[in-house]
Structure formats: C-alpha cells, structure tokens
Amino acid sequence: MRQKSFLGRFRESQLFWPLVAWVIILIFNAFVDPSFFKIGIMPDPVYGNHLYGNLIDVFNNGAPLILVAIGMTMVIATGGIDLSVGAVIAISAAMGAVLINPALGNKLISNEILTKDATNTPLAIIILADLAAGTLCGLWNGFLVSRVRIQPMVATLILMVAGRGIAQLITNGQIMTIYYTPYFWFGNGYILGLPVSIYIVAVVLLLGWLLVRKTPIGLFIESVGINAKATYYSGINEQNVKLLAYAFCGFCGAIAGLILSSYVHSADGNNNGLYYELDAILSVVIGGTLMTGGRFSMLASAIGAVVIWTFTVTIYSLGVPANALLAAKAVLVLVVILLYSDYSRRLINRLFERRRGIRHDTAIPRDTAS
Amino acid sequence: MTDTPALVKLQGISKSFPGVVALEDVDFILNKGEIHALMGENGAGKSTLIKILTGVEHPDSGTIELDGKLVQVRSPQHSQELGISTVYQEVNLCTNVSVAENIMLGHEPHRFGSIDWRKMNEMAHMAINRLSLDIDVTQPLGSFSVAIQQMVAISRALEGLSSQVLILDEPTSSLDMHETNLLFDVMRKLKSEGIGIIFITHFLDQVYQVADRITVLRNGKLVGTYKAATLARVELVAKMLGRNLTDLNAISKVKTQEEEKKEKELLVAAKDLGLKGSLEPMDLELYAHEILGIAGLLGSGRTEMADLIFGIDSPDNGTIVVCGEIMKRHSPLESLKRGIALCPEDRKAEGIVGDLTVRENIILALQASYGWFKFLSKQRQTEIAEKYIKLLGIVTPSSDQLVKNLSGGNQQKVILARWLATNPRVLILDEPTRGIDVGAKAEIQKLVVELAEEGKSCVFISSEMEEVLRISDRIAVLRDHKKVAEYSCGVDDKTLIHTMAGEL
Numbered sequence: 001m002r003q004k005s006f007l008g009r010f011r012e013s014q015l016f017w018p019l020v021a022w023v024i025i026l027i028f029n030a031f032v033d034p035s036f037f038k039i040g041i042m043p044d045p046v047y048g049n050h051l052y053g054n055l056i057d058v059f060n061n062g063a064p065l066i067l068v069a070i071g072m073t074m075v076i077a078t079g080g081i082d083l084s085v086g087a088v089i090a091i092s093a094a095m096g097a098v099l100i101n102p103a104l105g106n107k108l109i110s111n112e113i114l115t116k117d118a119t120n121t122p123l124a125i126i127i128l129a130d131l132a133a134g135t136l137c138g139l140w141n142g143f144l145v146s147r148v149r150i151q152p153m154v155a156t157l158i159l160m161v162a163g164r165g166i167a168q169l170i171t172n173g174q175i176m177t178i179y180y181t182p183y184f185w186f187g188n189g190y191i192l193g194l195p196v197s198i199y200i201v202a203v204v205l206l207l208g209w210l211l212v213r214k215t216p217i218g219l220f221i222e223s224v225g226i227n228a229k230a231t232y233y234s235g236i237n238e239q240n241v242k243l244l245a246y247a248f249c250g251f252c253g254a255i256a257g258l259i260l261s262s263y264v265h266s267a268d269g270n271n272n273g274l275y276y277e278l279d280a281i282l283s284v285v286i287g288g289t290l291m292t293g294g295r296f297s298m299l300a301s302a303i304g305a306v307v308i309w310t311f312t313v314t315i316y317s318l319g320v321p322a323n324a325l326l327a328a329k330a331v332l333v334l335v336v337i338l339l340y341s342d343y344s345r346r347l348i349n350r351l352f353e354r355r356r357g358i359r360h361d362t363a364i365p366r367d368t369a370s
Numbered sequence: 371m372t373d374t375p376a377l378v379k380l381q382g383i384s385k386s387f388p389g390v391v392a393l394e395d396v397d398f399i400l401n402k403g404e405i406h407a408l409m410g411e412n413g414a415g416k417s418t419l420i421k422i423l424t425g426v427e428h429p430d431s432g433t434i435e436l437d438g439k440l441v442q443v444r445s446p447q448h449s450q451e452l453g454i455s456t457v458y459q460e461v462n463l464c465t466n467v468s469v470a471e472n473i474m475l476g477h478e479p480h481r482f483g484s485i486d487w488r489k490m491n492e493m494a495h496m497a498i499n500r501l502s503l504d505i506d507v508t509q510p511l512g513s514f515s516v517a518i519q520q521m522v523a524i525s526r527a528l529e530g531l532s533s534q535v536l537i538l539d540e541p542t543s544s545l546d547m548h549e550t551n552l553l554f555d556v557m558r559k560l561k562s563e564g565i566g567i568i569f570i571t572h573f574l575d576q577v578y579q580v581a582d583r584i585t586v587l588r589n590g591k592l593v594g595t596y597k598a599a600t601l602a603r604v605e606l607v608a609k610m611l612g613r614n615l616t617d618l619n620a621i622s623k624v625k626t627q628e629e630e631k632k633e634k635e636l637l638v639a640a641k642d643l644g645l646k647g648s649l650e651p652m653d654l655e656l657y658a659h660e661i662l663g664i665a666g667l668l669g670s671g672r673t674e675m676a677d678l679i680f681g682i683d684s685p686d687n688g689t690i691v692v693c694g695e696i697m698k699r700h701s702p703l704e705s706l707k708r709g710i711a712l713c714p715e716d717r718k719a720e721g722i723v724g725d726l727t728v729r730e731n732i733i734l735a736l737q738a739s740y741g742w743f744k745f746l747s748k749q750r751q752t753e754i755a756e757k758y759i760k761l762l763g764i765v766t767p768s769s770d771q772l773v774k775n776l777s778g779g780n781q782q783k784v785i786l787a788r789w790l791a792t793n794p795r796v797l798i799l800d801e802p803t804r805g806i807d808v809g810a811k812a813e814i815q816k817l818v819v820e821l822a823e824e825g826k827s828c829v830f831i832s833s834e835m836e837e838v839l840r841i842s843d844r845i846a847v848l849r850d851h852k853k854v855a856e857y858s859c860g861v862d863d864k865t866l867i868h869t870m871a872g873e874l
Contacts, residue, residue, distance in 0.1 A: 215745050216737045226725045233682065233720045234788065235706035235738035293727050330687060 014288045014295070018303040021286060021336065027311050033317055041211025050190035054313050061263075062309030063197035064089065064256035068276050069283035069300045069305040070208055071138075071252030074245040076284050079225045080145055080152035081295030085280055086255040088137045089121040089273025092257025094167040095133045097267035099126045100183060116315060123182050131135070131254045137163065138250020142243035160277065167269035167368065175268040178261060187263030197259050201302070203253060208248070208298045221245060223295025279308055288337050308332070375438030375696060377402050377566040378423070378454075378535055380602045383432035385418055390829040392418040393429075398571035398585055398590045400535065400566040405557060405596070407569045407581035407612055411807035414587040416570055419536055424456050425449040437534075453534040455527035457541055463523055463725075465512030469761060472511050473526045493832070501556045517549030524556065534558065540805060542576060544669040546833060554580050573834075574603055586610055589757035611809055634659055637796050637827045640679060642688030648674040651687050652853035655845065656796055656827040661818060663842025664831040667868055671851035672831045673715050679829075680712035681705040683757045693795075706739050715800040715831075717778070719787045724774030728766050729755035731773045731784050734790045758787035763813065777812030787813070790821075798829040803837065817840055835870075839863055 010016055029036040039053035059066075068085045075082045099121045119126075137159060144155035178184075189196040212218030220241045223231040230240045256276070261267045281291075286304030289296040308329075317326045338344060378400040383803075385393040400406050410416050419441050423434070425443035434441055438451055444451045449456075464470045470491045479489040494507040499787060501521055511519055520541055540559070542550045557567055557580055569581060575586060577598065585599060586593040586609045601701045634657035637696040644651035649671050650669040656662060666672050677683050680689060681700035690697045692708045705712070714720035715828055723731055732755045737746055746754070755769040762783040766776055782802060789797060799818065819841055822828050832838050839861070840843060845871045847855045855869045 030426075187733045215743055216740070217742060219734070219737065220742075223723045223726060223730070223734060227719070230714075230720050230723050231479060231734070233702055233712065233714050234723075234735045235703040236734070237701075 014297040014300040015158065015303065017288050017340065018286050018300050018307055021339070022303060022307045022310060025307065025314060029193060029314055029317075033314075035139070036314070036317060044190065047185075047188070047190040048193075050193045054317060056195065058301065058306060058309045058313050059198050059201075059276060060195040061313075062305055063195070063201050064260045064273070065276060065279055065283065065309060066201050066250045066302045066305040067204055067250075067256040068280040069269075069287070069301040070204060071249035071287055072277075072280040073284050073287065073296050073298045073301040074127050074208070074212070075152070075249045075282070076289055076291060077221045077225045077293055077296035078242050078245045079228065081156065081281065082141060082249045082292075083153065083156040083277045084137065084159035084163055085256075086273040086276040087160050087167065088134050088250055088253035089257035089260060089276055090167035090267075090269050091137060091163055091170065091270075092130045092134045092254040092362075093267040093272045094170040094176070094269055096126055096130050096183065096258060096261050097178050099129055099177065100178050100180045110242060119180050123180075126183065127258065131251060132259065134250045134252075134254020135247050136250070136251070137245040139243065141177070142246030144198065144341035145246060146239035146242040150342075159191050164269055165311075167267075167272070171269055172270075173268055174268075175266055177266045179265070182263050185262070187261075197263075197335065200255060200259065204252065204303060211248070212298070217244065222294055222296065222357045225296075280305070282333060283308055285340070288340070327336070374402065375435070376400060376435065377404075379435040380419070380423070381433045381435070383419065383429045383434075384667070385422060385427060385429050389829045393422070393589050393590045395432075396587065396590075398592075399595070400437060402534075402566055403561050403564045404582050405561055405567045405569055405580050407571065407577045407584045409570075409577065409584055409606065409614075410587035410593075411610055411809055414588040414610070416587055417539075418590075419587070420456070420568070420570070423449065423535075424454060424537065424762060433757070441665070453535065455533040455535070456521045456537040456539065456753050457520070457527050461533055463511055463519060465519070466510055468505040469498070469505065469511050469514070469522055472522055472857035473497050473507070473529050474561055475526070476686065492531075494525075497529050498522070500559075501525055501769050502559065503552075515549070516549050516554065517545045520545065520549075520553065521556065524553075531534055533565065535566050535568070537570075539570045541569075542571060542573060548667070550576065563713075565752065572805060574606065574808075577606075578603065587660070601669060607808055610807075621741045632743060637693060639691045640688065641691070643675075643676070643690060644681055644687040645678060645685050646687075648683065648851065649678055649685075650852040654679070654853070656829065658795070658825050658827050660843045661822045661828045661830055661841055663838035663845040664829060664848060665835060665838050665845055665870055667833075667870055670848040670870070672848055673800055674797050674851065675848065675853075676712055676829070676831060677714075679705075680798060681709060682712075683789035703738060706735060706792060706794075709793075710798070711735070711792060711794035711796065712798045713782070713785050713789060713800060713802055715804075717781055717785065717804075721783050722773050725772060727770045728759070728764070728773050728776070728784055729769040732758055732769075732791055735788045736829055739792055747872075755787075758791060761790075762817065777806075779806035779814075781815065782806055782810070786817070794826065796827045796829070798831070801833065802830070803832060803834070811837075812847075835863055839866065 036054045037053060039051050040050040041049055043049050068089070072082060072085065099120045141156050141159060144150045144158070145152050148155070186196055186200070191199055212221065215315060220231070220236050223236065224238050224241045228238050257273060260272055283304035284301045285291065286307050287300035287302070289301060311329070311332050312325065315325055316322070320328060376399045378398070380398040383393055383396045383398070385641065392470065396415065396419060398419065408416050415572065418427060423428050423443065425445045425448050434443060441452060443452065448636065466650070473494040474490050479486045481489070491507055498505060498507060498521070503518070503521055505514065505518060511522060512524070533829065541553060545553060551866065552577075554576070557569070561567060569577070571577060581598045583595055584598050585595040586606065588610060620842060637657060637658055638656040640652070640654040642651040643649070643654065654675075664672050664675070674683070675733065678685050681702055681704055684700040692710065695708075697708070702712070723734065724770060729751050733746055733751045736754070740746065752769055754834070757764060758764070764780050764783045764787065766780065776784065786802070802814050802818075806814075815837060818828050818830060830838060830842060843859050845857045845859070845861060845866065846853055847857070847866065849870060857866070
C-alpha cells in the first residue's frame with residue numbers, strides 16, 4: 001500500500017481546517033492592510049524592549065480566550081459543555097483583586113491604596129487562591145454533571161448566572177482597581193520580547209497535552225464522549241473522567257481570569273470575561289472537535305481561538321466600529337459552519353481527490369519503470 | 371414460472387465501492403405472495419442489494435423491474451412511493467410517543483387544520499389489528515416489548531402506502547421464540563394477501579419455517595435461488611460458506627474421563643443474589659474449566675443476572691464471593707480487577723465505542739485496569755491489538771480502522787478481545803452470537819470452548835437453545851426473573867423448553 005504523503009496526512013489532521021481559516025484571514029489582511037503584519041520593537045523601561053504589532057496583539061489579547069478554549073475542548077470532548085467559564089473568569093479575577101487589597105470592605109477605594117504596592121498577601125498565595133477558586137468552580141460543575149446527572153447545559157448555566165453574583169459578593173459589589181506591580185506582569189510583562197501570556201498559554205497547552213496524550217486520560221475522555229455507557233462497561237469510572245474535564249476547564253478559566261484582571265488592572269464582576277463561554281465554544285467548533293464529543297484536539301481549539309482574535313483585530317484595524325463587531329462575528333460563524341458542513345467538505349475533498357488522481361496517473365510509469 | 375410478471379425483478383446488478391466489489395452481476399426475483407429468504411454471511415452483499423432496492427444506493431449497472439415495469443429507484447422515499455417498505459434490524463421508531471403516532475407519522479388524519487386524534491387512534495388500531503394484534507395504541511411505544519415494537523414498525527411500513535413489497539432485515543434478532551412465531555403468523559397473513567416479503571435472517575430454523583424460496587449470496591456474487599423445501603439445511607450452510615461444515619459439528623465438547631475427575635475450582639459464588647424488580651434472590655456458582663449455559667426467554671432475567679454479577683447494578687440482597695473474597699463494592703472496575711469480564715448484550719450501546727479504532731477498543735479495559743497514570747504506549751497497544759486480531763481472526767484492514775466500520779461479527783470479536791486482553795478468570799458472554807453470521811458464530815462458540823479448556827469459567831447466555839445445549843457443561847434456566855432449575859450437560863432440549871416455558 002502506498003504511504004500517504006505528508007500533505008495527505010496533514011489534510012486529514014484536525015489542525016488543517018482551523019489553519020486554513022486562519023490563513024484565509026491573513027491573506028485577506030495581506031491584500032487589504034499589509035501593515036497588519038508589521039512587527040516593531042518597542043523600548044520599554046519596565047519589562048525591557050519588546051516586540052509590538054497586530055500579530056503580537058492577537059496572541060497577547062487572545063491568550064485568555066485560548067486558555068478557556070483549551071479547557072472547553074476537554075469538556076466538549078466528553079459530550080458536555082461549560083457555559084460558566086465567563087463567570088469563572090470573573091470569580092478568579094475578583095479573588096485576586098480582593099486578596100491584593102490590603103484593606104477589605106468599603107474602605108478599599110482610596111487613592112493611597114490605589115497607587116502603592118501595599119498588599120499584605122504574598123503573590124504565590126494570590127495565584128494559588130485564584131487557581132483554587134476556578135478549579136473549585138469546575139469541580140462543582142463536574143459534580144452536578146457526573147454525580148447529580150444534570151444536563152451539562154443546565155448544570156453549568158447555574159454557575160454562569162450565579163458566578164457573576166459570587167464575584168460581586170467577593171468584591172463587595174465594587175469594580176475593584178488593582179495596584180500591585182508583580183501581579184501586572186502576567187498581563188503586561190514580556191520575556192525575551194514576547195508577552196508573558198504567550199508563555200503561559202504554551203505551558204498550559206503543554207500540560208494539557210501531557211495530561212491527555214501521555215496518560216490514558218485522553219483515550220478515556222474520547223471514549224466517554226463517544227459512548228459513555230460502553231466506557232463504563234469497560235471498567236472506566238466515567239463519572240471521574242467527566243469531573244476531571246470540568247475541573248480542568250475551571251482551572252483554565254482561572255488562569256484566564258488572572259491574565260485578564262492583570263491586563264486591565266481591575267476586577268469587574270459584571271464584565272470580566274463576558275461572553276467568553278460563547279467565543280470558547282466557537283473556538284472549539286472551528287478547531288473541529290464535534291459538539292457531540294469524541295475525538296478532540298486542544299491545539300486545534302487554540303488555533304480556533306487565534307482565528308477569532310485575528311478576525312477581531314482585523315475588523316478593528318479596518319476601522320469597523322466596535323459595536324458592529326458582533327454582526328461581523330456572526331458572519332464568521334456562518335462562514336465557518338458552512339465551510340464545516342458535510343456538503344462543502346465533500347466538495348472540497350473531491351477537488352483534492354481529483355488533483356491527486358491526476359498526479360497518480362503521471363506517477364505510475366515511473367513506479368513501474370523502477 | 372407464472373405468467374404474471376414478477377413483483378420485483380433485479381437483473382445483472384453490480385455495485386462497487388472504493389476498494390471493494392459489493393455486488394457482481396446479481397439476479398433476484400420476488401414473486402407475489404412469496405416469502406423469499408435472502409441468505410449469506412456478513413459481507414455477502416445482502417445489505418447492498420437491499421440498499422439498491424430501497425434507493426439508498428444506486429447500482430453501477432443492471433436493471434430493476436417492478437411489476438414488469440422498468441424503474442429507477444432514486445431515493446428511500448421514492449422506493450416507498452413505488453410500494454417497497456422496509457423494516458430494519460434496529461427498530462427506529464420513537465419510543466416516547468404513542469403507538470398510534472408512530473404508525474401514522476407523516477400521514478396523520480387532519481381535521482380543521484389540526485390532527486384528528488380520535489381518527490388517528492382508530493386508524494392505527496385497524497393497522498395493528500391487521501397483524502392480529504390487540505394493544506392500546508394510545509400508550510407510549512416504549513411501554514411495549516421489543517417484539518411489539520417490531521410489529522408496530524411493520525404496520526408503520528405497511529400503513530398509508532400501497533405496499534407490495536416488504537423487506538424485513540433481521541426482524542427476529544431481538545425476539546424470543548413466542549414472539550418470533552407471532553411475527554411469522556403475521557408474515558404468512560401478509561403473504562396470503564399477495565404481498566411479497568424479502569426476509570433476511572441469520573437463523574436457519576426460521577428460514578425453513580417460513581420461507582418459500584431462498585437466494586444465497588456469497589462475496590457479492592449470486593450462488594443461486596432454491597426452493598426451501600428441496601434444499602437441505604447442510605447444503606444451504608455449505609453454499610453460504612462455500613465449504614463443508616464438518617467443523618461446525620465438531621465443536622461440541624468431548625469430555626475425557628480425566629477431565630471429569632478433576633476437582634473444579636470454585637471462582638465465583640453468588641448467594642441469595644438479588645435486586646428488587648430485577649432479579650429474585652438466587653444462588654449461582656461458577657467453576658474454572660466450565661461453561662455455564664444460561665437458558666431462558668427474552669426478559670427472563672438473563673441480562674439482569676449478568677449485570678448484577680459484573681457490578682453494573684448493585685444487589686440489594688445477598689453476596690458475591692469471588693475467589694474467597696466478598697465483593698463489598700460493585701462496579702465494573704471492581705469486577706475487572708477481580709478477573710470478571712462481561713461482553714454485554716447490546717453490542718452497539720454497551721459494547722463498542724464506534725469512533726475509536728480497533729486498537730483503542732481492544733486495549734480499553736486493560737488500560738482501565740491499569741488506572742489513570744500507567745499508560746500503555748502506542749507500540750504496546752498495537753502489539754496487543756495485533757495479537758488479538760490474529761488470535762480471533764478479526765477481519766480489519768488495520769488496527770487503526772474505526773471499529774464502527776467493521777461487520778457485526780468482527781465487532782463482537784473486538785469486544786471479546788477487549789476482555790481477553792485483561793486475562794479474566796470469569797467471562798460472562800451475554801448473547802455473543804446474536805446477529806452475526808454462521809461462520810463467525812461457529813468461531814465464537816469454538817473459542818468459548820477453548821477458553822474453558824484453558825481454565826476460564828465461562829457464562830454463556832443465548833436465545834438459541836441449540837448452541838446453549840451444545841457447548842455448556844451445566845445449564846441454569848431462568849424464568850420470570852428467577853432461577854428455576856439447573857441441569858448438567860446431559861439434559862435434552864424438550865426438558866429445557868418445558869422448564870423455560872414453565873410447564874414442568
């Protein structure tokens with residue numbers, strides 16, 4: 001049998017379609033606004049010289065979404081969905097903000113506090129509390145889905161609504177401004193000229209990959225997503241698989257909340273991470289993981305998130321007003337869904353087959369000659 | 371031959387898919403008022419032929435005549451309009467709505483723009499009556515047994531359209547004896563009304579019970595069409611397999627005296643095991659080197675018993691002792707760790723994970739027993755998979771093939787491989803031969819016998835009494851969710867039938 005070419009294998013990989021979508025947007029930019037690709041060096045007294053440009057922005061600003069999309073992939077792969085990630089982002093952000101402020105309660109908005117690194121809590125504790133809060137939220141979702149057996153959409157809807165309330169409870173109903181230089185580093189810092197958030201994404205992707213591909217957990221997740229009953233019959237604790245997926249999703253949401261609150265220097269229970277769950281689901285869809293569960297790729301979802309942000313930045317740089325962005329996004333959703341439909345896939349595949357067929361014909365004489 | 375044109379006449383049908391020739395120059399004739407059995411092993415081309423007749427696939431060459439008129443069946447809907455109705459193996463109806471709604475779906479009677487429920491129920495009742503069945507059509511379909519659901523599927527197929535041709539694809543695979551007979555009565559009645567029936571089944575007995583003629587396919591080619599009355603059973607099997615069937619007969623276990631004497635090790639002892647509404651308390655002992663056959667009609671509690679022993683359900687009464695140790699927690703994982711395995715009855719829902727590869731399906735249980743962190747490397751997985759593919763003769767292009775693309779018999783073997791890979795001491799097989807072809811059936815039976823010889827304890831649950839009788843050392847009989855008797859291997863089929871039916 002003929003070994004498939006690298007291109008052939010790549011075309012069948014889950015990364016192919018999201019990359020195609022990304023390249024299409026990039027090509028569009030190349031024609032309409034070549035300055036989109038310009039990357040310059042920005043002198044920076046605080047974090048050292050670093051790169052800047054639209055492409056850097058895509059990854060820097062898109063980092064929280066990429067993280068959430070990675071977590072969402074795992075949940076969707078088990079056949080579930082997590083609508084609460086936006087709220088989890090808000091809770092995580094609120095947690096960080098409240099721990100950074102040295103004075104609790106209503107006294108906290110004072111100029112003195114806002115302009116000084118006056119926190120009493122060590123940074124490590126703040127980060128741990130952030131991550132713990134998010135993971136706990138995920139465990140709660142996972143508990144409702146796997147043990148109480150509530151439909152994932154309903155189960156996570158509870159936290160989606162309640163979570164913003166919890167975030168406001170934590171911050172006492174205030175939009176809390178954060179002033180703590182070490183904390184800002186996550187959303188604004190640079191390492192070797194590249195934003196810190198990119199490194200965080202890379203680390204989480206690596207951790208996620210190790211978790212699902214270097215342990216049987218990935219196989220278990222896919223198996224649960226395809227046929228939970230048969231998986232249970234095979235001796236796999238299907239409930240714990242789901243619990244883990246939701247916990248991981250909450251964990252990713254927590255990191256996203258950390259970066260986001262660090263970037264905007266504040267925690268706002270009502271608006272932090274608003275609609276992130278929807279963008280994350282869209283990222284997973286663009287990444288080609290089926291909403292019904294089963295085969296998944298975190299990297300493909302991450303690329304899906306990059307596609308969404310590239311699209312957003314493109315729209316902004318075209319000068320489209322911000323309030324028209326949602327309409328433009330709707331067009332993106334439509335195009336993606338059409339592109340991914342069985343019909344158009346068959347059409348495109350047939351085009352490929354035809355081209356390959358011609359190549360085969362020309363290759364035959366050479367094969368027989370040798 | 372009769373003067374009237376045949377109901378269906380297929381001539382020179384060929385169809386190939388990328389890589390395989392599914393049908394090659396096949397002729398097929400169905401007459402009015404005839405039950406025509408279509409036989410062949412999995413992959414013989416039966417399904418493809420049916421798909422062509424029902425418009426799901428289009429032939430590469432050949433002609434289709436209906437009532438002497440040349441037609442082209444464009445789509446499943448078009449085939450229905452032409453009077454061809456099909457009932458598939460899996461009942462695809464909605465179990466949560468009423469029988470009447472299921473039957474009348476798509477041609478509900480209307481009054482003032484809304485559905486006329488009373489008329490609809492009446493019409494549905496008439497349709498059901500046509501099959502000599504009397505049930506409350508307003509009840510949800512799910513509240514009836516699979517057999518009744520099957521009947522509903524048939525009356526749905528017949529309803530509203532002037533059906534001349536009825537295709538029954540494995541209609542009896544989930545029916546018990548009584549229900550099957552009920553279905554056969556219906557088939558004969560329809561036949562007397564002049565309807566032509568194409569009947570596909572794996573049960574040889576049933577073919578001889580109802581079929582007038584038999585068409586045999588093998589590897590996509592027509593072997594021949596025969597009158598059922600003149601074709602001996604052995605001949606039929608030989609034609610289906612294309613070889614002689616000495617090994618089919620040779621399976622039955624010959625016990626040496628030595629073996630009899632050997633002290634058998636008690637592996638599992640269930641005492642007063644029961645669960646309210648599922649199984650009445652019963653004792654059961656499983657020994658090494660032994661096959662325990664479970665006989666009983668559908669719904670007699672066979673599957674419930676298997677589920678209890680394997681820990682799918684937790685008993686509310688009694689204990690299970692595995693190798694001298696009482697099971698305190700009941701779950702598949704616990705059972706797996708103690709060396710108990712279950713090949714479940716519902717292959718599709720409980721067995722295979724369709725979108726995973728053969729390799730992943732085979733190593734799934736083994737990996738589960740290793741836990742979450744000890745990972746079988748891909749190379750190791752492939753080794754294990756290849757080993758069992760070879761051992762069980764699983765027909766697949768490679769171990770990376772998705773399991774859903776395999777035939778039923780091969781899927782069953784994959785599930786078997788999944789459990790054999792964990793090296794269990796007790797293997798519970800719930801209907802392992804259901805819906806698979808004669809050849810694969812024989813192979814699986816042979817395998818079970820071999821496994822018992824190696825020292826495993828096998829529990830063999832089957833609706834086919836013949837195979838239970840043939841391979842079991844002991845037979846437990848269940849009736850109405852209760853164990854009613856236990857026989858040693860010498861029991862004859864009459865006693866068994868009477869016990870199952872409760873007439874003893």
